[in-house]
Amino acid sequence: NAGVTQTPKFQVLKTGQSMTLQCAQDMNHNSMYWYRQDPGMGLRLIYYSASEGTTDKGEVPNGYNVSRLNKREFSLRLESAAPSQTSVYFCASSEWEGASEAFFGQGTRLTVV
Amino acid sequence: AQSVSQHNHHVILSEAASLELGCNYSYGGTVNLFWYVQYPGQHLQLLLKYFSGDPLVKGIKGFEAEFIKSKFSFNLRKPSVQWSDTAEYFCAVDDYKLSFGAGTTVTVRA
Numbered sequence: 001n002a003g004v005t006q007t008p009k010f011q012v013l014k015t016g017q018s019m020t021l022q023c024a025q026d027m028n029h030n031s032m033y034w035y036r037q038d039p040g041m042g043l044r045l046i047y048y049s050a051s052e053g054t055t056d057k058g059e060v061p062n063g064y065n066v067s068r069l070n071k072r073e074f075s076l077r078l079e080s081a082a083p084s085q086t087s088v089y090f091c092a093s094s095e096w097e098g099a100s101e102a103f104f105g106q107g108t109r110l111t112v113v
Numbered sequence: 114a115q116s117v118s119q120h121n122h123h124v125i126l127s128e129a130a131s132l133e134l135g136c137n138y139s140y141g142g143t144v145n146l147f148w149y150v151q152y153p154g155q156h157l158q159l160l161l162k163y164f165s166g167d168p169l170v171k172g173i174k175g176f177e178a179e180f181i182k183s184k185f186s187f188n189l190r191k192p193s194v195q196w197s198d199t200a201e202y203f204c205a206v207d208d209y210k211l212s213f214g215a216g217t218t219v220t221v222r223a
């Protein structure tokens with residue numbers, strides 16, 4: 001019973017490097033989300049996908065891109081990492097947007113040096 | 114999108130003390146309300162949720178929350194905390210995008 005699986009769990013990048021955070025869910029959920037968590041700021045929505053084939057910007061989308069590869073998978077890409085993107089990233093999914101509980105992955109701790 | 118305010122950044126309690134965490138959101142209409150908990154080193158887990166009906170909702174581990182529509186509030190309570198309740202607590206509001214408050218760190222001293 002995996003739920004929401006994120007890879008990698010930890011990553012250190014140099015400024016300017018690129019990387020993709022992977023997320024997959026096995027609950028047949030329609031909606032998926034990417035959040036970043038920073039001390040004192042709670043979770044802020046980066047991008048979300050209400051359903052397969054759609055993506056929308058959240059509160060803090062600059063410097064990120066996403067791909068909803070299929071119903072199960074939703075990846076987050078940093079094209080040119082910056083120290084300001086040092087954070088813990090959480091992927092989440094819900095049955096549909098607006099009316100259901102979100103389930104979270106274990107998080108990816110990203111450090112950009 | 115909703116703005117969610119949590120009143121306390123850090124609360125320190127002794128075991129058996131009562132806990133109340135405040136949460137307000139920015140505007141009305143039909144919203145769904147949640148409290149999530151994040152234990153040290155773990156991911157977020159749902160404590161309780163309110164969609165409609167009885168404004169007093171009960172969740173896991175003895176937590177409850179009261180929805181007061183006129184005050185745009187959804188406060189979390191627990192009558193008697195335990196050391197294992199040490200965690201960060203997040204209020205969230207869903208009106209087609211799930212928005213979180215900044216979180217409240219709760220430290221329970223044995």
